[in-house]
Amino acid sequence: xVEPPIEREAFVQFHMRRRRFLKWLIRAAFALFALAxxxxxLALKSLKIASSNVASGDQLVFATGNKVGxxxxxxxxPAGTAVHAFPKGKSNNPNALIELVHLPAKDHPSVVxxxxxxxxxxxxxxxxxxxxxxxxxxxxxxxxxxxxxxxxVRGPAVRSLPGLPVEVGSDGSITAAGAFDGPIGPQ
Amino acid sequence: MANQESETAMSDTAxxxxxxxxxVHRPAGWLDERVDTRALYRKYGRKVxxxxxxxxxxxxxxxxxxxxxxxxxxxAFMYVPSNVxxxxxxxxxxxxxxxxxxxxxTPIASxxxxxxxxxxxxxxxxxxxxxxxxxxxxxxxxxxxxxxIIGLLLLILTLGAAFYGYGLPYDAFAVTATGIGxxxxxxxxxxxxxxxxxxxxxxxxTLGSLSRMFTLHVFVIPLAxxxxxxxxxxxxxxxxxxxxxxxxRIAEPGRILGVPFWPYQVLMxxxxxxxxxxxxxxxxxxxxPHPLTAFGPPASETPEVxxxxxxxxxxxxxxxxPSRVSFSLFGTTFAQTFFAGLVFPLIFFGLLLLVPFLxxxxxxxxxxYQYLEPFRQTTKRVAIAFAAIAFLLALCLAAxxxxxxxxxxxxxxxxxxxxxxxxxxxxxxxxxxxxxxLLDTRSPDx
Numbered sequence: 337x338v339e340p341p342i343e344r345e346a347f348v349q350f351h352m353r354r355r356r357f358l359k360w361l362i363r364a365a366f367a368l369f370a371l372a373x374x375x376x377x378l379a380l381k382s383l384k385i386a387s388s389n390v391a392s393g394d395q396l397v398f399a400t401g402n403k404v405g406x407x408x409x410x411x412x413x414p415a416g417t418a419v420h421a422f423p424k425g426k427s428n429n430p431n432a433l434i435e436l437v438h439l440p441a442k443d444h445p446s447v448v449x450x451x452x453x454x455x456x457x458x459x460x461x462x463x464x465x466x467x468x469x470x471x472x473x474x475x476x477x478x479x480x481x482x483x484x485x486x487x488x489v490r491g492p493a494v495r496s497l498p499g500l501p502v503e504v505g506s507d508g509s510i511t512a513a514g515a516f517d518g519p520i521g522p523q
Numbered sequence: 524m525a526n527q528e529s530e531t532a533m534s535d536t537a538x539x540x541x542x543x544x545x546x547v548h549r550p551a552g553w554l555d556e557r558v559d560t561r562a563l564y565r566k567y568g569r570k571v572x573x574x575x576x577x578x579x580x581x582x583x584x585x586x587x588x589x590x591x592x593x594x595x596x597x598x599a600f601m602y603v604p605s606n607v608x609x610x611x612x613x614x615x616x617x618x619x620x621x622x623x624x625x626x627x628x629t630p631i632a633s634x635x636x637x638x639x640x641x642x643x644x645x646x647x648x649x650x651x652x653x654x655x656x657x658x659x660x661x662x663x664x665x666x667x668x669x670x671x672i673i674g675l676l677l678l679i680l681t682l683g684a685a686f687y688g689y690g691l692p693y694d695a696f697a698v699t700a701t702g703i704g705x706x707x708x709x710x711x712x713x714x715x716x717x718x719x720x721x722x723x724x725x726x727x728x729t730l731g732s733l734s735r736m737f738t739l740h741v742f743v744i745p746l747a748x749x750x751x752x753x754x755x756x757x758x759x760x761x762x763x764x765x766x767x768x769x770x771x772r773i774a775e776p777g778r779i780l781g782v783p784f785w786p787y788q789v790l791m792x793x794x795x796x797x798x799x800x801x802x803x804x805x806x807x808x809x810x811x812p813h814p815l816t817a818f819g820p821p822a823s824e825t826p827e828v829x830x831x832x833x834x835x836x837x838x839x840x841x842x843x844x845p846s847r848v849s850f851s852l853f854g855t856t857f858a859q860t861f862f863a864g865l866v867f868p869l870i871f872f873g874l875l876l877l878v879p880f881l882x883x884x885x886x887x888x889x890x891x892y893q894y895l896e897p898f899r900q901t902t903k904r905v906a907i908a909f910a911a912i913a914f915l916l917a918l919c920l921a922a923x924x925x926x927x928x929x930x931x932x933x934x935x936x937x938x939x940x941x942x943x944x945x946x947x948x949x950x951x952x953x954x955x956x957x958x959x960x961l962l963d964t965r966s967p968d969x
Contacts, residue, residue: 377721378717380721381721381725385729385730399823420823430728430823452823456706456859457703457706458702458705458706459825460823460825461825474825474826475699475703475827476838476841476842477842488846491931492845492846492859492860493846494846521706522706522858522860523858
């Protein structure tokens with residue numbers, strides 16, 4: 337028995353449509369699957385721990401050495417040297433590390449403080465000033481001038497270290513008079 | 524194994540008729556009646572391996588990987604991936620540090636740790652030597668382009684595993700090095716925060732960091748290496764080995780000259796494993812990596828750290844790339860760290876990836892390249908290899924430029940001049956020794 341040609345044509349058309357539909361269905365299934373994978377991948381991202389930042393009135397204490405946690409007095413810090421400090425009670429936040437510098441006598445103000453977290457890749461800058469009296473980072477060699485708002489003397493850092501206003505009390509203790517004036521570490 | 528004559532099997536699996544009378548006369552044993560090991564032998568045991576000293580680099584990669592898995596598994600029994608502080612004999616340190624100290628002070632575990640350390644170095648060195656051999660002999664060309672790319676992927680995966688391995692002991696060195704990696708990942712425009720938090724389990728160093736790094740180092744990357752290396756080897760089985768040039772004169776077209784897998788290649792492989800493991804044990808015993816106490820537990824201080832030799836070229840670029848390359852666009856920053864730490868290595872690996880497609884002798888090829896290009900007739904490849912090596916060595920020097928009293932400008936001079944100079948000198952010298960008659964490295968039968 338011979339089929340009428342018009343019906344055969346419709347049959348082929350139907351199959352072509354079904355094939356197209358199935359192809360799209362498979363693509364959509366793949367796309368949805370990829371999307372479904374992206375959600376658990378993004379959920380992997382964070383575990384945030386609350387940590388407190390430096391605030392006005394925080395007393396600065398030694399971050400290293402055998403006097404860790406003791407208040408830093410101006411007398412502990414000869415002119416032309418630097419020390420690593422934490423705001424008292426906030427040493428659990430590594431990003432709160434402070435580079436406290438006593439500038440040589442001719443400079444004014446004589447005590448300045450900056451974030452000790454290098455803006456290049458987040459290393460702690462050295463607490464020993466280099467031969468020129470500048471702050472330097474041991475990781476990739478960035479150099480900052482403490483007498484000039486931690487301006488960059490040599491890269492690769494792009495941003496100067498955020499500054500921290502400090503006050504020297506009558507007893508020689510040093511306290512923060514505000515917060516860091518910029519974001520900490522690499523951005 | 525010196526007697527080449529008797530061990531030269533002039534056949535290959537694909538050319539061996541199923542049950543050849545010359546192959547096996549062994550009667551079926553207990554195991555054969557159940558799983559027919561003779562069929563296995565007929566199919567794979569007679570796979571032919573060309574004999575050439577540089578053909579062992581790839582096997583060395585495989586064997587060092589196996590040693591890494593075995594020693595690593597042992598270390599994982601003792602290691603605790605946690606940076607929560609614990610007090611051990613009066614000292615408060617992160618648990619990972621404490622458990623690594625325990626590994627370090629337990630004799631056999633300490634030896635395994637040192638072997639694990641040196642095996643990682645040897646694995647990366649072997650990959651680089653393997654790659655260099657493939658490059659110089661031109662065997663990345665048709666039909667082996669896919670395996671060149673897969674091999675490059677294996678190198679990148681191995682470097683990733685090595686980087687995560689740095690961080691696990693969690694001493695001040697490890698934390699600083701990992702922090703730098705975290706900073707580089709964070710510098711990716713737009714998605715840096717998400718990528719770095721996924722790669723380091725949050726803002727490094729945080730509570731989840733070590734379990735994330737540990738899982739990546741111990742499960743994810745090694746499994747990926749196994750899968751990708753499996754494809755690498757399957758493709759070799761399918762395509763068969765390339766052969767040293769002399770095979771073209773001796774062997775019939777389409778046949779492979781070499782020794783069969785069983786027993787000769789297996790014997791040589793076992794020898795190689797034993798030599799490598801022995802060597803690694805000696806290195807581990809007498810040249811240990813830095814002890815944990817050298818840098819101590821993580822502190823607010825940053826020690827002066829430099830990465831190992833296989834990453835120091837990126838470190839050199841991080842140091843000398845000027846900060847003025849960074850710019851802001853559409854609310855995001857394209858930082859110096861992004862260009863030096865990610866874009867630059869990606870360009871370098873991208874160029875390596877394109878090698879088979881940049882090689883003009885690999886365009887519109889009639890037939891396939893099946894023989895190693897003799898060293899003396901590949902002047903351009905020798906020049907390029909020397910230039911690339913000089914470039915990487917110059918960047919290693921850049922990691923120490925201020926120690927040598929060089930300025931950044933002088934250092935850039937060296938980084939630019941050394942590869943060009945070395946390339947030209949290597950080209951001129953190799954041109955002098957170029958043979959008059961060049962070997963056609965394509966298969967004679969197509």
